[in-house]
Amino acid sequence: MTTETLLYLEDVSVSFDGFKALNNLNLDVGSNEMRAVIGPNGAGKTTMMDVITGKTRPDEGRVSFRDHALTSMDEVAIANIGIGRKFQKPTVFESHSVWDNLELAMTANRSTFASLYWKLTADQRDNIQSTLERINLVPSSQNLAGSLSHGQKQWLEIGMLLMQQPELLLVDEPVAGMTDAETEKTAALLRDIAKGSAVVVVEHDMDFIRALDVRVTVLHEGSVLAEGSLDSVQNNQRVIEVYLGR
Amino acid sequence: MSAQSFMPLLGRAGFIFLALLTVVGIGVPTLNLFTTPGSLLHVPDYVVTLGGKYLCYALLALSVDLVWGYCGILSLGHGAFFALGGYAMGMYMMRQIGARGVYGNAELPDFMVFLNWKTLPWYWHGFEYFPFAILLVVLAPGVLAFVFGWFAFRSRVTGVYLSIITQAMTYALLLAFFRNDMGFGGNNGLTDFKDILGFPVQAAGTRAALFLLSALALGTCFIAARVIVNSKFGKIIIGIRDAESRTRFLGYRVEHFKLFIFVISAIMAGVAGALYVPQVGIINPSEFAPSNSIEAVIWAAFGGRGTLWGAALGAIVINAVKSYLTGALPNAWLFVLGGLAIVVTIYMPKGLAGLFAGWKTFPTMPKQAIDLGEAAE
Ligand SMILES: Nc1ncnc2c1ncn2[C@@H]1O[C@H](COP(=O)(O)OP(=O)(O)OP(=O)(O)O)[C@@H](O)[C@H]1O
Ligand SMILES: [Mg+2]
Numbered sequence: 001m002t003t004e005t006l007l008y009l010e011d012v013s014v015s016f017d018g019f020k021a022l023n024n025l026n027l028d029v030g031s032n033e034m035r036a037v038i039g040p041n042g043a044g045k046t047t048m049m050d051v052i053t054g055k056t057r058p059d060e061g062r063v064s065f066r067d068h069a070l071t072s073m074d075e076v077a078i079a080n081i082g083i084g085r086k087f088q089k090p091t092v093f094e095s096h097s098v099w100d101n102l103e104l105a106m107t108a109n110r111s112t113f114a115s116l117y118w119k120l121t122a123d124q125r126d127n128i129q130s131t132l133e134r135i136n137l138v139p140s141s142q143n144l145a146g147s148l149s150h151g152q153k154q155w156l157e158i159g160m161l162l163m164q165q166p167e168l169l170l171v172d173e174p175v176a177g178m179t180d181a182e183t184e185k186t187a188a189l190l191r192d193i194a195k196g197s198a199v200v201v202v203e204h205d206m207d208f209i210r211a212l213d214v215r216v217t218v219l220h221e222g223s224v225l226a227e228g229s230l231d232s233v234q235n236n237q238r239v240i241e242v243y244l245g246r
Numbered sequence: 247m248s249a250q251s252f253m254p255l256l257g258r259a260g261f262i263f264l265a266l267l268t269v270v271g272i273g274v275p276t277l278n279l280f281t282t283p284g285s286l287l288h289v290p291d292y293v294v295t296l297g298g299k300y301l302c303y304a305l306l307a308l309s310v311d312l313v314w315g316y317c318g319i320l321s322l323g324h325g326a327f328f329a330l331g332g333y334a335m336g337m338y339m340m341r342q343i344g345a346r347g348v349y350g351n352a353e354l355p356d357f358m359v360f361l362n363w364k365t366l367p368w369y370w371h372g373f374e375y376f377p378f379a380i381l382l383v384v385l386a387p388g389v390l391a392f393v394f395g396w397f398a399f400r401s402r403v404t405g406v407y408l409s410i411i412t413q414a415m416t417y418a419l420l421l422a423f424f425r426n427d428m429g430f431g432g433n434n435g436l437t438d439f440k441d442i443l444g445f446p447v448q449a450a451g452t453r454a455a456l457f458l459l460s461a462l463a464l465g466t467c468f469i470a471a472r473v474i475v476n477s478k479f480g481k482i483i484i485g486i487r488d489a490e491s492r493t494r495f496l497g498y499r500v501e502h503f504k505l506f507i508f509v510i511s512a513i514m515a516g517v518a519g520a521l522y523v524p525q526v527g528i529i530n531p532s533e534f535a536p537s538n539s540i541e542a543v544i545w546a547a548f549g550g551r552g553t554l555w556g557a558a559l560g561a562i563v564i565n566a567v568k569s570y571l572t573g574a575l576p577n578a579w580l581f582v583l584g585g586l587a588i589v590v591t592i593y594m595p596k597g598l599a600g601l602f603a604g605w606k607t608f609p610t611m612p613k614q615a616i617d618l619g620e621a622a623e
Contacts, residue, residue, distance in 0.1 A: 053495060079497035091492045093485045100481055105496050112502045118478035164496065 006031040006198050007052065007168055012061030013222070014047055021047040022058065023222035031167070034194035036209045036230075037202045039219035040242060045202040046088055048219070049170045053085050054078040065168065080110065084166035088173045088202075090153035094146030098137050098156055101145050102128045105160035128163070134189065135159035150177040158189065168198045175208050187211035206230075218242075256472055259602060263555035264465055270297075271461025275454035294453050296569060298525045300562045301460035305467055305518035307545040307561035308554055309511040312471050314543065315552030316480065317507050318487030320405075323412030324515045325539035326419050327387035329529065331516025333423075334386050336436035336529040337370060338379030339447070343440050356438070357431045367429045376443055383520040384513050390415075391512030392505065399501035399508075404490070413536045420534035435530025442524050453525070460521045464558060467514045471554050474510070483507055544587050550599025559598055 007029040014022040022044045029035050037045055050056035051063060054075040063070040068081055079085075093101050106124060108114070120128075132138045135155040140148060145156055154174055161169050171190065175183040187208055193199060194214075203209055209216060209230055216233050218226040226236045233239050253261060274297055277289040306328050313319040345352040349359040353366055372378040394415060398408060426432035445452040474480055485493045486500055494500050523529045532538075542561070549560020564586070571579045590597060 055491070075491075075494045076497055076499050079495050085495050087492070091489050093481075093488055093492065095484060095488055096481060104478070104481055104485060110497050110499065112479065112499075112506050115479040115482055115503075116474070116477050160496070 004031055005029070006033070006066065007200075008062070008064045009048070009052070010062040010064075012048075012051060012058045012063060014044075014051060014056055014058050020222050022051065025061070025219075025223050027217065027224065029168070029198055029200060031198055032194070032196075034190070034199040034201065034212065034214045036212055036214050036216045037200060037219060038204065038206075038209060038216060038233075039225070043219040044222040045219055046172055047222075049085060049172055049200075049202070052078075052170060053083060076110075079164070079166075082165075082167035083170065084161040084164040084168070085170045086154075086157045086161055086172055086174060088176075090150065090157050092145040092148075092153050092156050092160070094144065096145055097142050098132070098145055098148070099128060099141045101156055102131055102159055102163050105163040107163065107165050131159050131162050134162065134192075136185070151179065151182045154178065154186070155189075158186075158193075162193065166197060168200070169193065171199060171201045173203055174201065175203060175205050180207075183208050184211065206234075255476060256469070259553070259599070260468070260472060260555050263559070264468065267461055267465050267468075271458055271465070275458050279450060279454050291450055291453065294450075294457050295525055298453070298457040298460045299522060300565050301457070301464050302518045302522035302525070303542075303545065303561040303565050304558035305460070305464045305521075306515050306542050307549065307557040308464070308467060308471060309514035309518065310542050311546040311549075311551060311554055311557035312475075312514070313508055313511045314546060315554070315557065316475050316487060317483040317504060318404075318490075319504060319508060320409045320543065321412045321508070321511075322409045322536065322539045322543060323414075323416040324512070324542055325536075326416035326534055327391060327512040327515035328519035328522070328538075328542075329416075329419070329423075329531075329533035330386040330390060331383045331519030332523040332529040332533060333430060333436065333519075334373075334379055334382040334516070335520035335523045336439075337373040337382075337430075338376060339439040339442055339524065340436050341370070341374040342442065343438065346440055347438070355431070355436075357426075357434065358429070361426060363429075370429065380520075383516050387512040387516030387519075388509050391509045395505040395508040399504045402501075413539070416534050416539055417536050420531050420536070423531035423534060431530070433531065435528060435532075436523075437528040437530070439524065439527055447524050447527065456521065456525050460525070463517055463521055467517070468554055468558065471514075474507070475554070479503070479506075541583070544583065544590070546597075548586060548590050548594075548597050550597030553597075553599040556597050556599030563598065 005028045009025055009027040012022050012025045013020060025044070025048060037048070039045055047056060051058050052070060054070060054073055054077070058071060065081065065083060070078055093104065096104070103120065106127065108118070132141055135158060137152060137156060137159065140152065145153065148156060154177070158171070158174060174190065175186050178186060183205065190199060190201060191212060201212065216228065216230050217224055218233050218239050220242050225242060226233045226239050256264060274289050274294060277287050278291065278294045281288040283290070306324060310321060310324050313321055340355045343355065347356040349356055351359050354363060358366070398411060403411060422428055423430050424433055430436070439447050441447055442452065445455070482493065482498055483503055486503060490500060519533070545561035545564050546557035547560070548564055549558065550556025567582070568579055571582060594600060
């Protein structure tokens, strides 16, 4: 299913005090493609997302999204052209209700003054309601996000991504801390989301990756070690060495 | 607006606060002016002046709470905005003195004559007009907050670093206003006021009116602040307080939101200062002292950060205790204040407001109680 390229990273390098977190990384993701990214701790997976979302500036290399050069944009501009992100550590607005979290994430005029006069329309209400259903949080709608379980927070954050309606979702370790049943639901949810947008998922849980059933990129020491189906990368000699050699 | 639509806007506690404020705001001046001294119901003049002062402090605390409690910006420089509003009002009242000063110079305030100045500096022009002075009450703190916030928030200065530079800001102004050649009366500041809008500042009627106006300003700013924090804007700044980077990755220009609320808050502090000066009869550079700004933060923390009415109440309670102690035990006050700051931080993270039932209707605080910095990135 090769479609046109949506996200393109070319020879991207990032170093922290001389340590190369990303080392000539190349990656491209097609529109409507779902991609799984795996790799040992410290491989640079999160750093890669930081670079794409404008949190970290690469020392070298190009990052483009459609015809935007992301390296010259900041986080806000990047978010507003359609890139949404779920953090490795679930990050929701703990002192807001689940509903308010979704409302804040919903696509709308982001200006200061617009937010002062903001009123929800009936359509937007329905939109929030249907997202609540998708992420299984209908009964918790009015609860504070801070009172949710770890897994529910992960879902809420995915729900917030949905409200943003991004073209590209970057999802960092969505099933960390989830039970097997929750993990399965999350995989189904992400597959469902991938029907409408491109998704890059970082995860360590191999059962989850298998359930996603998508192309896998293996990162190691800041660059791509292997790419292909999960079976092919799992049988790749270098990948086995990297994972066993630790 | 009907009472029904008022309740969710204000919250139960906020409604009670506003009701009490109305009773006090009308009751105190009435009982002062229309009862005979010595009668049981009479409110003495000094209580009116003292109470008016507390109301101004309450407004200052409310303005601090608006940025700190809701947006996580711990400003330790709000005293500067308060003082600027006060100076703008003071300049108006200086010009009203006219030829009644010691030197009888109709054009120049006494301190300028004393310095042998021949003409009024350009920045004193216009202050003979009340509306102009009111404009400056709003503009002086507003513009300073805008310029300061523009640079600080764009450069993403947060947490303790931001607090330190707000201290530096007010300290720099303290030093500047101390200088005689700045033209603001130097060390002595502005004083010996005669009247405001033609009413003698010392007169009981004027005092009562100023008290009423202070209550009105506090009530109006409280409602305005509640409207702001109840809107989506308010939810966004609470989001910034709790998870700034999350807000940014959702596509909100965090620095714009911070700037807006910071400027609004500074203006409220300026209005408080402008009402304060005619009631205390003097404004001098000591109002810029860094410790004043820190005290205002303690009021807000003591009363209950993130409730608005709690901050206002905190200011009133602490200052009432202060007035009592400085009379009864003059040396104890600083120890009491310091002790209070520690006790509140450790044992009463929700402040006085936390002691009252019904605080649950307000946005709850992040778990880490009173943190100096931002929530983790
Ligand atoms: N801001 C930073 N300053 C210094 N070093 C950093 C910074 N961010 C990341 N690193 C380092 O860069 C390397 C890559 O980190 P990164 O978080 O991208 O790994 P990861 O693949 O996401 O790992 P994990 O699976 O543990 O989440 C690590 O060695 C990390 O310590
Ligand atoms: Mg990571």
